[in-house]
Amino acid sequence: MGRVTLREVADRAGVSLKTVTNVVHQRSVVRPATRDRVLAAIEELGYRPNLSARNLALGRAGTIALVVPRLDMPYFASLAMHVLEEAERYGWFVLIVQTRGDAEAERRVLAGTFPQRLDGIVFDPIHVSAEEIRDRADTTPLVLIGEHRAEGVADHVAIDNVAAGRTVVDHLVGLGRRRIGMIGASLDTPEDVRRDGYLAGLREHGLPVVPDWVRPVPANTGEEGAAAVTTLLDDAAGGEVPDALFCSADWLALGAIRALVTRGLRVPEDVAVVGFDDIPYGRVSTPTLTTIASARDEIARAAVESLARRLAGPQPLREIQAGFELVVRESTVGRG
Structure with a gap:
């Protein structure tokens, strides 16, 4: 059986070829009842548009x-x-x-x-x-x-990344966390909307910004997340460390969790961790990952x-x- 043509659709629906063309091209000049009749004929005959011809006709x-x-x-x-x-x-x-x-x-x-x-x-x-x-x-x-x-x-x-960052901080503060760091951000970068939301959230809750707890990464990978957290813990040298980390990507968060656990810290008991993007792996990690889903x-x-x-x-x-x-x-x- 050959390809169904617009003429066959028009004959089956009892309308003109121009009317069928208007329906196929989604033009609003066709009455609803007529459009429904044409669509029914298209479905019944199994018409499939020739996209190349259609785009050529539209100059696309x-x-x-x-x-x-x-x-x-x-x-x-x-x-x-x-x-x-x-x-x-x-x-x-x-x-x-x-x-x-x-x-x-x-x-x-x-x-x-x-x-x-x-x-x-x-x-x-x-x-x-x-x-x-x-x-x-x-x-x-x-x-x-x-x-x-x-x-x-x-x-x-x-999405509103600034609002998302504030939402993360609100969640962590609501859990009683007060020492909140961020992985995947820098205080020196002029443009970083997720970091801006994090900083706005800290300000709104009267919490300090501790520069040593804000760590940039060269790439959003698990390895870089682990490396950033390891360096943060090493630099603390037995001093105060964050009780929560906001990571600008889920991969960073999963790496951060590995680094924390490797150093004997419990997640979330010692350090709560939040990611960003809701990738599938975070739904089955241990522990499963709290995240921002866009x-x-x-x-x-x-x-x-x-x-x-x-x-x-x-x-x-x-x-x-x-x-x-x-x-x-x-x-x-x-x-x-």
């Missing part, structure tokens, strides 16, 4: 790019899955690119250096500045995701929808906020 490439720092991180793998699902709703294929956090690779993204023409780019940058994004010569529609602050230069989809499905949906809006015509730039929640597990409250 039919492909968008998702650009992230690392695909081997569970957060980005999960995000990619949601972007693929959302893009399929718009008839887009997704080209997935990783920059490995390299500044020059990010600049090549801004320059439009891709092997094919694209309808849009969903980009999670680390290094490029707002000015570089604003001044890029490439005109491909761009939507930013993640923590990078670039207000007024592109649509941006992210709504990755919301982020993907808003980012892809923003690209579709931009293709439809000029639009004002938007800051779009996705949801998050604190998922409380054993690393802060024990087994109960």
Whole structure:
């Protein structure tokens, strides 16, 4: 049996070919009852659109790019899955690119250096500045995701990381913790929204910021989390250490837990630990990991929808906020 055509759908629904085309292209000029009849005919006949022909007719490439720092991180793998699902709703294929956090690779993204023409780019940058994004010569529609602050230069989809950081501190203080450190942050970095939330939470509760308890890492890996905590404990040399740690990524938190346990400290009895991202491994670790879970499905949906809006015509730039929640597990409250 050959491919079902739009003409066959029109004949089955008893409408014109133009009406079927309007339904397939999701145009709002069709009456609801007529649209339902056409959709029923599409389902009955098993019509599947020829995406290449459709995109050609619309003057589109039919492909968008998702650009992230690392695909081997569970957060980005999960995000990619949601972007693929959302893009399929718009008839887009997704080209997935990783920059490995390299500044020059990010600049090549801004320059439009891709092997094919694209309808849009969903980009999670680390290094490029707002000015570089604003001044890029490439005109491909761009939507930013993640923590990078670039207000007024592109649509941006992210959770409220500052509020999330405050939520973590509120949780720890509510458990009676008063010596709260942070792994994966620096007091000297001008832009770090999760750290800013941590500092705001300490201020709101009248708690001190102890510089030795705030430790940067070169990468968000378990090894680096363990190394940062080991160094923190070594530097304390028998003095006071934190009774809670907020880690800016779950991998760091899992490494931190290993370092604490290796040094004879109990989690959470001696030191409570909170991560960020809700990766699957934290749900089965010992102890299971308390973490901030961001709504990755919301982020993907808003980012892809923003690209579709931009293709439809000029639009004002938007800051779009996705949801998050604190998922409380054993690393802060024990087994109960």
